[in-house]
Amino acid sequence: MSDTLILGAGGLYPPLVEQLVDDGALTWPHGGADRRAMLDDHAADIRVVVSSAGVGADARLIDALPNLELIANFGVGYDATDVDAATARGIPVTNTPDVLDDCVADLAIGLTIDVMRAISASDRYARQGRWKSDGPYPLQRRVTGAKVGILGLGRIGQAIATRFEGFRCEIRYHNRSRKDVAYDYEESPAALAEWADVLVVATPGGAQTKALVDADVLAALGENGYLVNIARGSVVDQEALIEALQHDAIAGAALDVFTDEPGIPQELCDLDTVVITPHVASATHETRRAMADVVLANIDAHRAGQELPTRVN
Numbered sequence: 001m002s003d004t005l006i007l008g009a010g011g012l013y014p015p016l017v018e019q020l021v022d023d024g025a026l027t028w029p030h031g032g033a034d035r036r037a038m039l040d041d042h043a044a045d046i047r048v049v050v051s052s053a054g055v056g057a058d059a060r061l062i063d064a065l066p067n068l069e070l071i072a073n074f075g076v077g078y079d080a081t082d083v084d085a086a087t088a089r090g091i092p093v094t095n096t097p098d099v100l101d102d103c104v105a106d107l108a109i110g111l112t113i114d115v116m117r118a119i120s121a122s123d124r125y126a127r128q129g130r131w132k133s134d135g136p137y138p139l140q141r142r143v144t145g146a147k148v149g150i151l152g153l154g155r156i157g158q159a160i161a162t163r164f165e166g167f168r169c170e171i172r173y174h175n176r177s178r179k180d181v182a183y184d185y186e187e188s189p190a191a192l193a194e195w196a197d198v199l200v201v202a203t204p205g206g207a208q209t210k211a212l213v214d215a216d217v218l219a220a221l222g223e224n225g226y227l228v229n230i231a232r233g234s235v236v237d238q239e240a241l242i243e244a245l246q247h248d249a250i251a252g253a254a255l256d257v258f259t260d261e262p263g264i265p266q267e268l269c270d271l272d273t274v275v276i277t278p279h280v281a282s283a284t285h286e287t288r289r290a291m292a293d294v295v296l297a298n299i300d301a302h303r304a305g306q307e308l309p310t311r312v313n
């Protein structure tokens with residue numbers, strides 16, 4: 001319907017965007033002048049905004065839409081949207097929990113194996129003909145039995161932990177609050193990092209977790225430790241991470257998320273001890289379809305005046 005505005009359409013599930021656009025939805029233009037023109041023409045019509053990790057509804061946009069009734073976020077993390085501003089206006093925000101846990105956890109395992117076993121780095125080595133010219137690839141680190149620290153033991157963190165159990169890993173965690181689980185709790189991110197061979201970041205983003213993994217946590221992780229981040233770039237002090245990697249103060253990092261996406265610092269790209277994926281943890285056909293269904297279920301429920309299935313505020 002033409003009362004819907006899709007933010008960051010390029011980063012969503014294309015069939016969802018097609019379906020909404022076929023129904024008359026507008027897509028948020030790239031340029032500032034085009035945005036102003038769209039708001040001049042349509043601000044009063046917009047009742048539903050579809051947001052995502054890529055582009056959220058900030059306070060300015062929320063302010064500019066006088067009749068906004070719903071922000072339906074395509075993604076479990078809604079830190080790009082100003083939920084306080086929405087709540088102040090009585091506007092519900094919804095997200096897409098649960099349906100993406102498995103794919104995000106799968107990628108966390110893949111990234112861990114890649115960075116410890118140098119899959120991508122040794123693939124490059126092999127393709128460059130260096131096996132022949134330089135000899136066998138240097139030895140790597142064993143994943144099975146490694147000590148895995150999970151920072152943020154929510155649904156995704158638990159799905160990651162369960163998978164690591166299959167690798168006979170010892171698991172500990174740090175979280176805002178203790179959980180009723182069989183894993184030992186560490187009192188701080190630094191204590192968890194000190195203990196762990198691999199520190200997996202699985203917290204929400206936002207102000208509360210900003211730079212939770214800082215220079216001290218990286219120092220505690222140490223020269224034999226690996227960092228894996230499938231959460232948000234904001235949770236890790238990216239400058240401190242680059243510094244630690246450049247000085248071999250940690251053994252490596254596998255990153256799906258970055259501070260200023262889609263920008264990735266060249267310093268990270270230049271390091272063979274870093275595995276990089278472009279925020280694809282939920283990006284499978286199956287999971288993106290399921291996320292789209294949750295977005296549509298929330299929009300449909302809103303239009304029917306029913307309770308929203310996955311409201312966050």
Ligand code: 8YV
Nearest residue numbers: 052053054074075076077282
């Ligand atoms: C994005 C995510 O929503 O669920 C999240 O929090 O970060 C992702 O699933 C997706 O990439 C669309 O931007």
